[in-house]
Amino acid sequence: MKESTAVEQQIEQEAPERPARKRSAAKTGTAGAPTRPTKGRRSPEELQARILAAAIAEFAEHSYSGARIDKISKRAKTVDRMLYYYFGSKERLYQAVLEHLYAEMVEEQRSFVQTESDPVEGMKQLIAHSWHHYNRNPDLVRLLMTENLLRAKYVKKSAKIKRVSMPLVETIRSLLESGQQKQVFRKDVDAETVLMTVMALGFFYVSNHHTCSRWLGVDLMESQRRDAWLAHITGVVLGDLKPR
Template identity: 60%
Template sequence: MRRDPSDQLENRILQAAIEEFAEHGFAGARIERIGRQAGTVDRMLYYYYGNKERLYQAVLEQIYADMIGAQRNFVQSADPVAGMRQLIEHAWDHYVANPKLVRLLMNENLLRGRHIRESEQVGPTSFPLIETVSSILGAGQAQGVFRDDATSEHVLMTIMSLGFFYLSNQYTCSAWLGGDLMKKPRRSAWREHICNVVLDHLSTGARRAAPAPVRRKA
């Protein structure tokens, strides 16, 4: 079945916009460059999206849709420990394979998330990863292999932050660490490190007693 030419044009515009906003951010992106890259004229961008802000929001919705699609493709293992490791690796691999995602999310955070908050397509219920982390964690806790005081929110934020920070700060960290963090051996070592950090934290032997309260002298 042949695709409608108008659909093809809209897709070219969106892909060109992803490149432009990832490279230059919202403020630095230019409609005329997007039009040239898409092989069309500026008025067609306004025809499909209305204005620059709506086009940028469509870009954010697309990268989130791609991320959500990748999350839905994750097949959960029956073994909670193996499943958590596979989930961590899956999340890291998606970040590495999609550098534009990292740059676009960095830019939207500089804008304090104002465009993504206005989106009707992206919300708390959109992300299968939230439910998947909760499911794996709950299974591990039920089997006694994960500590029962661990929370899915902290596990998810740990996985995402350890992956995102490494990639979003790769240039400055490479400079002061004296080596290219994106060389395959270093990427592979960090992937394993994230797994170890999360799984060590979740281990039932990792629970520590709360510190005794400090008593003040009268």
């Protein structure tokens, strides 16, 4: 790896040249000698974060094949060589985007706190939590659609994503056990199936709202319709969980 000073030099080269100051206007140090004007520098971490955010937007909008490095550089207000310096290639940058989004999704799931005393209410809250995450993160939905078209090619290559386990699986399992003890949930159901049902109903709505809105002749992203769909998901899942 190159030293951090090399990174700073690269970053410094991005900034437009400032006109030379007149000698009379130069600042002076304690000894009276002119000092070099302080130049604000962005940290490597800040630059990488900007590149990642720009890449998420570009890949989400144009998919992997259609995304262009020069457009990502422009969005990030940097130059192509910095993308290659930090990420090595377009493929590695795309993989870093997937890893970042998966990490955010897992962190979001970990932030959910279940209502242990009432498993039915806890399941309602979990369904709403998952639904709102898709609505707040349309880029995640688009990128997951892209990766599915690629048959999970880059997800499979990522050691970080391979180690990911969905925290909501354990949360649902805990809610199911509590509900089964209270005899409000049936016993012949597993946590993975419940989570897949919740994710499927939420993901489909957000990922297909453009085409579905067209043939239905309505705007599915209106708040009232989204609230109604959340109520529908909740009814479907809780209805299926009732003892038979």
